[in-house]
Amino acid sequence: MSSNYSLKDGKENIDVLDGGDVHYKFPAVIELNVGGVHHTTTLTTLTKGGSHMLSAMFSGRHNVAKDAHGRFFIDADGILFKYILRYLRTGELPCSACAPQVYREAKYFGLEELQRHIEWMPVMMARSARIQFQEKLDGFDYNTERILQIASKKQCVVSEEIVSFCIISILHEPQEILGVDFDNDHHCFADLPPRQIHYCDMTVGPWDMSLKHVTDRVYLRAIVRELMHRGFSITFSRLGDCAYLSPHPPRVACQRRLFKFIFHWNDSSS
Numbered sequence: 176m177s178s179n180y181s182l183k184d185g186k187e188n189i190d191v192l193d194g195g196d197v198h199y200k201f202p203a204v205i206e207l208n209v210g211g212v213h214h215t216t217t218l219t220t221l222t223k224g225g226s227h228m229l230s231a232m233f234s235g236r237h238n239v240a241k242d243a244h245g246r247f248f249i250d251a252d253g254i255l256f257k258y259i260l261r262y263l264r265t266g267e268l269p270c271s272a273c274a275p276q277v278y279r280e281a282k283y284f285g286l287e288e289l290q291r292h293i294e295w296m297p298v299m300m301a302r303s304a305r306i307q308f309q310e311k312l313d314g315f316d317y318n319t320e321r322i323l324q325i326a327s328k329k330q331c332v333v334s335e336e337i338v339s340f341c342i343i344s345i346l347h348e349p350q351e352i353l354g355v356d357f358d359n360d361h362h363c364f365a366d367l368p369p370r371q372i373h374y375c376d377m378t379v380g381p382w383d384m385s386l387k388h389v390t391d392r393v394y395l396r397a398i399v400r401e402l403m404h405r406g407f408s409i410t411f412s413r414l415g416d417c418a419y420l421s422p423h424p425p426r427v428a429c430q431r432r433l434f435k436f437i438f439h440w441n442d443s444s445s
């Protein structure tokens with residue numbers, strides 16, 4: 176289509192086409208302000224890779240806002256944008272460490288091919304496998320958040336290190352009937368030598384026992400992995416069995432397994 180006339184608007188021209196539609200013309204070299212970070216690239220790079228937000232923005236069909244210095248403004252993460260540009264220029268994928276963040280940006284910009292490439296990176300496949308496994312574990316999100324709530328309130332200093340504890344008992348059956356005078360609502364505790372009583376802070380379970388491979392340790396390790404992924408420095412260990420006994424003969428022991436989560440605050444990134 177031929178243009179009737181063109182207007183100057185800063186660096187780009189605006190062509191008014193027959194019928195009144197406008198076509199924005201951009202320079203070959205584009206100065207960008209992405210979330211406050213400046214980038215320089217070419218129009219060819221920005222419009223590569225098929226249909227996505229950037230190719231649409233610089234297709235000529237839309238006016239693109241400029242900052243006070245005449246740079247085209249994009250409201251996105253300016254630091255991560257370098258990975259987007261690098262991919263558009265050369266096809267290079269981001270490093271494993273920043274792949275999850277770049278994936279979110281690729282989604283934002285509608286760069287579907289980049290998204291697919293990142294999904295097949297080991298770090299993203301591991302992340303996906305972890306999330307799929309977590310979704311099979313009853314109460315996983317609730318239990319993880321509950322552990323954090325308890326840890327946030329129970330700091331102490333052990334061997335000059337700031338730590339938090341959370342003691343967890345494991346319940347395998349919804350209603351364990353262990354005797355007529357066995358108190359199902361008792362507060363589980365470990366009785367460790369020399370006469371140290373450790374009361375549990377919360378109970379995990381029961382979960383779907385048809386998942387035979389999900390033992391106590393497998394379930395709790397999944398929580399540990401999730402918390403470590405979030406940046407916590409955390410260890411867990413078996414504390415023993417609950418020492419509660421029903422009050423009258425034949426005295427029945429609770430024996431629920433108790434585990435101890437320890438958050439190491441000194442080692443965590445602050």
Ligand SMILES: [Zn+2]
Binds near residue numbers: 361417418
């Ligand atoms: Zn108990």
